[in-house]
Amino acid sequence: MKQLTIAKAINAGLSRAMEENPKVMLMGEDIGSLGGVYRVTEGLKDRYGAHRVLDTPLGEAGIVGTAIGLAERGYRPVCEIQFDGFTFPAFNQITTQLAKIHARSDGNLTVPVTIRIPYGGVIGSVEHHSESPEALFAHTAGLRILAPSNAQDAYWMSQQAIECNDPVIIFEPKRRYWLKGDVDENQPTGDPFSAAVVREGQEATIVAWGPLVPVALAAAEAAREDGRSVEVIDLRSLSPIDFDTVTASVRKTGRLIIAHEAPTFGGLGGEIAARVTERAFYSLEAPVLRVGAFHMPYPPAAVEEHYVPDLDRVLEALDRSFAY
Amino acid sequence: MAAKMHPGTVESAVPRLQLLDEQGTVHEDPTFSPFVEDVDTVELKGLYRSMALARRVDEEATSLQRQGQLVLWVPLRGQEAAQVGSAWATEPTDRIYPSYREHAVVFHRGVKPGELLQLFRGHTAGGWDPNEHHVNLYTMVLASQVPHAVGYAMGTALDRKAAEDAGEQVSETPEAVVAYYGDGASTEGEIHESMVFAASYDAPVLFFVQNNQWAISVPFSTQSRVPLATRAAGYGFEGLRVDGNDILAVLAATRYALDKIRRGEGPVMIEAETYRMGAHTTADDPTKYRQRDEEEQWGTLDPLERLEMFLRETHHVGDEFFDSVTNEGREMADELRADVLAMVPPTFDEFFDKAYADPHSLIDAERAECLDYQAGFAPQDDQDDSGSEGAHA
Numbered sequence: 001m002k003q004l005t006i007a008k009a010i011n012a013g014l015s016r017a018m019e020e021n022p023k024v025m026l027m028g029e030d031i032g033s034l035g036g037v038y039r040v041t042e043g044l045k046d047r048y049g050a051h052r053v054l055d056t057p058l059g060e061a062g063i064v065g066t067a068i069g070l071a072e073r074g075y076r077p078v079c080e081i082q083f084d085g086f087t088f089p090a091f092n093q094i095t096t097q098l099a100k101i102h103a104r105s106d107g108n109l110t111v112p113v114t115i116r117i118p119y120g121g122v123i124g125s126v127e128h129h130s131e132s133p134e135a136l137f138a139h140t141a142g143l144r145i146l147a148p149s150n151a152q153d154a155y156w157m158s159q160q161a162i163e164c165n166d167p168v169i170i171f172e173p174k175r176r177y178w179l180k181g182d183v184d185e186n187q188p189t190g191d192p193f194s195a196a197v198v199r200e201g202q203e204a205t206i207v208a209w210g211p212l213v214p215v216a217l218a219a220a221e222a223a224r225e226d227g228r229s230v231e232v233i234d235l236r237s238l239s240p241i242d243f244d245t246v247t248a249s250v251r252k253t254g255r256l257i258i259a260h261e262a263p264t265f266g267g268l269g270g271e272i273a274a275r276v277t278e279r280a281f282y283s284l285e286a287p288v289l290r291v292g293a294f295h296m297p298y299p300p301a302a303v304e305e306h307y308v309p310d311l312d313r314v315l316e317a318l319d320r321s322f323a324y
Numbered sequence: 325m326a327a328k329m330h331p332g333t334v335e336s337a338v339p340r341l342q343l344l345d346e347q348g349t350v351h352e353d354p355t356f357s358p359f360v361e362d363v364d365t366v367e368l369k370g371l372y373r374s375m376a377l378a379r380r381v382d383e384e385a386t387s388l389q390r391q392g393q394l395v396l397w398v399p400l401r402g403q404e405a406a407q408v409g410s411a412w413a414t415e416p417t418d419r420i421y422p423s424y425r426e427h428a429v430v431f432h433r434g435v436k437p438g439e440l441l442q443l444f445r446g447h448t449a450g451g452w453d454p455n456e457h458h459v460n461l462y463t464m465v466l467a468s469q470v471p472h473a474v475g476y477a478m479g480t481a482l483d484r485k486a487a488e489d490a491g492e493q494v495s496e497t498p499e500a501v502v503a504y505y506g507d508g509a510s511t512e513g514e515i516h517e518s519m520v521f522a523a524s525y526d527a528p529v530l531f532f533v534q535n536n537q538w539a540i541s542v543p544f545s546t547q548s549r550v551p552l553a554t555r556a557a558g559y560g561f562e563g564l565r566v567d568g569n570d571i572l573a574v575l576a577a578t579r580y581a582l583d584k585i586r587r588g589e590g591p592v593m594i595e596a597e598t599y600r601m602g603a604h605t606t607a608d609d610p611t612k613y614r615q616r617d618e619e620e621q622w623g624t625l626d627p628l629e630r631l632e633m634f635l636r637e638t639h640h641v642g643d644e645f646f647d648s649v650t651n652e653g654r655e656m657a658d659e660l661r662a663d664v665l666a667m668v669p670p671t672f673d674e675f676f677d678k679a680y681a682d683p684h685s686l687i688d689a690e691r692a693e694c695l696d697y698q699a700g701f702a703p704q705d706d707q708d709d710s711g712s713e714g715a716h717a
């Protein structure tokens with residue numbers, strides 16, 4: 001067992017994947033000599049060479065587009081998008097090509113490209129550096145999406161995404177890159193496309209992922225002090241979603257709160273709410289509630305704390321749920 | 325025929341290569357003629373045959389579409405020399421990334437017309453296994469396939485380097501990749517990024533643009549003030565401009581470019597100036613946007629007629645050969661028609677299996693839901709189907 005930050009865990013996961021499979025290569029802006037703006041790929045160029053860690057020209061469509069061709073050639077490219085808000089120049093390549101080539105080719109081609117996107121807010125930055133665009137990609141069939149919240153998942157999901165024969169986007173919780181946690185390098189976490197109950201409880205369920213998992217856990221702890229028993233699910237995979245684990249929890253607790261940094265409107269919370277309502281209607285003691293950001297472009301840093309859900313907003317939703 | 329010039333243009337020129345002119349006369353070029361020196365009567369007949377058969381398939385597909393047997397067809401008429409000449413220069417292991425009009429290219433590389441027409445019958449978005457003929461699938465989002473070609477080319481170079489480093493035997497002919505796209509697609513941003521990436525990584529890729537003067541209803545002058553071939557210099561690699569209706573020029577230029585690419589000198593771009601003689605697709609009406617006299621002028625530059633004249637007058641090829649090609653074309657068209665009418669449409673539930681390569685919980689759940697729903701109608705369906713053999717034809 002090792003104590004690693006999430007950033008170092010991803011670095012170790014990528015390194016191990018590169019060591020085990022010579023076809024794994026990394027591509028992105030400033031990921032080589034600099035080690036990435038968040039230093040996630042630090043040292044990997046020295047270790048594996050400039051032909052496997054590509055400081056690419058500055059063009060996201062080019063990065064993802066050439067990664068697709070490399071994957072068709074038998075490589076397993078891992079692309080880093082520097083910040084969430086800069087994914088969009090590659091949006092065409094991701095949604096019309098990467099997601100569809102396997103189906104277009106009647107299964108003859110696979111394009112195992114991994115795209116790493118540091119995402120989420122509350123980092124006190126400028127426009128386009130704090131977004132949570134996961135729903136845009138979850139809506140696109142052909143893609144898979146992972147969102148690790150801790151070092152152990154970060155380490156293993158990086159490798160599992162690369163091994164997966166489908167394209168995988170990993171949304172990395174950038175404000176938690178320095179959060180430390182245990183990493184068991186011998187014991188892989190199981191199915192990456194499954195959710196995990198990270199705190200057991202009896203009276204309500206909070207579903208969260210990525211940077212909001214620690215917030216959900218803090219909310220459950222605060223609720224315990226008020227005499228409430230709250231279960232927390234780390235969703236881990238955003239596409240597909242492990243509805244079985246969520247539904248089983250709601251059947252037990254009768255209440256569900258979904259928290260995400262992305263805007264509530266059109267967010268994944270709506271999808272989860274609808275599915276759970278269909279499957280566990282008679283178990284529900286209250287409507288499913290969502291806690292998300294507001295329907296506006298991500299606001300400037302000075303006021304972002306009012307935009308992104310925090311502990312108090314999750315607790316307020318819990319109160320509303322218990323009030324039914 | 326020279327394209328109209330955009331007002332205010334700062335000229336940027338690349339000479340236009342022509343080896344076989346409109347009158348059927350051959351011109352010598354010190355750089356390019358050596359690349360077609362070995363092209364004898366037999367090979368010229370082969371080139372003609374490929375062009376003529378592609379045109380015959382094109383005609384058959386248009387009529388199949390008119391009869392409601394295809395959902396759409398994209399005619400290639402007029403572009404046979406650009407397509408056959410470039411494909412002819414490739415090795416079977418060179419990966420081709422077509423756009424959506426390169427029928428003569430994909431046929432030359434082994435894709436059967438009946439495989440291609442599955443796409444236009446609405447049975448698949450693909451039609452063949454790209455790894456079998458080293459021909460990728462048609463890509464409908466303009467220019468999107470071009471960065472893929474560059475990435476694939478980067479991969480071939482990496483593989484070759486790895487094999488050399490490991491002391492393994494490598495082929496004497498390094499692989500090359502050809503990306504096809506059109507004058508309209510050339511404006512898409514992905515073309516720019518592709519060229520930058522290809523240049524930076526010395527990718528063994530040929531950018532082959534067929535400038536057929538039109539992007540649906542928009543003339544070339546709206547896409548560019550200057551020949552597209554001039555753009556290559558801005559990326560630091562060679563751009564060639566050829567008479568795309570001159571099969572010898574296209575073949576020579578493509579051989580020259582692929583040689584250079586195989587030597588590891590990085591990408592090359594070829595602009596083949598040609599003309600889309602027909603409609604954009606069977607859903608298009610060119611009378612709305614272009615003049616009959618333009619069509620007539622280009623009509624006199626038909627690439628098949630030029631090669632036929634050359635074969636008859638200089639190589640003394642007679643009717644017997646041309647008749648045999650016509651007959652072969654007819655047989656091919658009949659066979660294609662029969663193939664199309666006999667195609668069995670896919671079942672809807674197959675598409676659940678194709679969405680992902682690895683098992684997927686949502687796909688499994690939705691497939692089960694869908695099959696369950698369909699099962700509710702099963703007895704009625706069975707009745708409807710009985711005795712309606714060939715109902716899909």
Ligand SMILES: Cc1ncc(C[n+]2csc(CCOP(=O)(O)OP(=O)(O)O)c2C)c(N)n1
Binds near residue numbers: 539540
């Ligand atoms: C990204 C994108 N935009 C628009 C279209 C619709 N469209 C299909 S073909 C075409 C014109 C393409 O012209 P060109 O690249 O010159 O190829 P050509 O059809 O002449 O072979 C357009 C606008 C498309 N397929 N993809």
Ligand SMILES: [Mg+2]
Binds near residue numbers: 508538539
């Ligand atoms: Mg065109």
